[in-house]
């Protein structure tokens with residue numbers, strides 16, 4: 180199976196997801212990725228033998244080979260601040276195992292100890308600190324994790340074209356066992372509606388992403404964009420959690436993007452842990468997008484992902 184063409188992260192995740200559906204049926208969520216990693220790797224010469232939490236300052240997780248025999252261990256950061264991301268992190272490391280690891284055999288241990296260095300140390304991406312090849316590898320592991328934990332057809336069925344509300348987000352994060360950010364990012368990537376998500380800290384966008392439809396209508400989030408003073412996340416900065424349960428209609432003039440300002444429906448959450456806010460803006464779908472010029476490529480989302488992880 181590893182011969183021939185290279186596996187893409189999405190196709191490999193979908194293959195495993197289909198297998199889970201056949202074995203477990205519709206009750207396969209949230210995906211028990213630890214058991215899956217053991218089961219899938221069991222018959223390899225270098226199986227995954229351990230999935231454990233550990234103290235990993237600065238890292239979300241690691242995939243590393245045993246020094247004395249051909250097997251791999253996944254270690255995830257068990258700091259409580261990372262709790263919501265554990266499943267995603269394990270899936271990410273499992274993605275490295277399926278997609279990127281060198282297959283180890285007894286031969287690699289002929290001297291009694293593994294001589295090569297093939298550890299994967301994973302941290303929230305910092306665009307400038309990563310070499311291009313590492314960045315690609317990290318993105319692939321994220322894509323694998325995202326499609327494994329949140330299969331597209333299933334997620335679409337859960338949302339079914341509805342507007343995003345807190346109830347719906349809670350339903351999705353419960354179903355898939357992922358963080359709010361991971362769930363929102365996935366939705367933004369597949370929704371056909373015009374929407375953006377913005378992660379902000381200290382009044383500035385740290386990371387943002389527009390849906391394809393929004394991007395095609397000239398809406399995108401610039402790194403470092405300042406958050407309007409009357410944005411919900413600014414008004415509710417002293418609150419914790421969601422500022423309101425349902426999107427709040429805001430008039431034109433509150434949020435301005437390159438195409439100008441238009442009314443939005445705004446949902447905002449202020450995080451107690453990470454000193455940051457998450458805003459989701461949903462726009463009217465009845466807009467003429469023909470006037471829009473070509474801008475930066477839509478798929479350039481990791482330009483400022485610093486410090487966020489999944």
Ligand SMILES: [Zn+2]
Pocket residue numbers: 271272275299300301302316317320
């Ligand atoms: Zn990684």
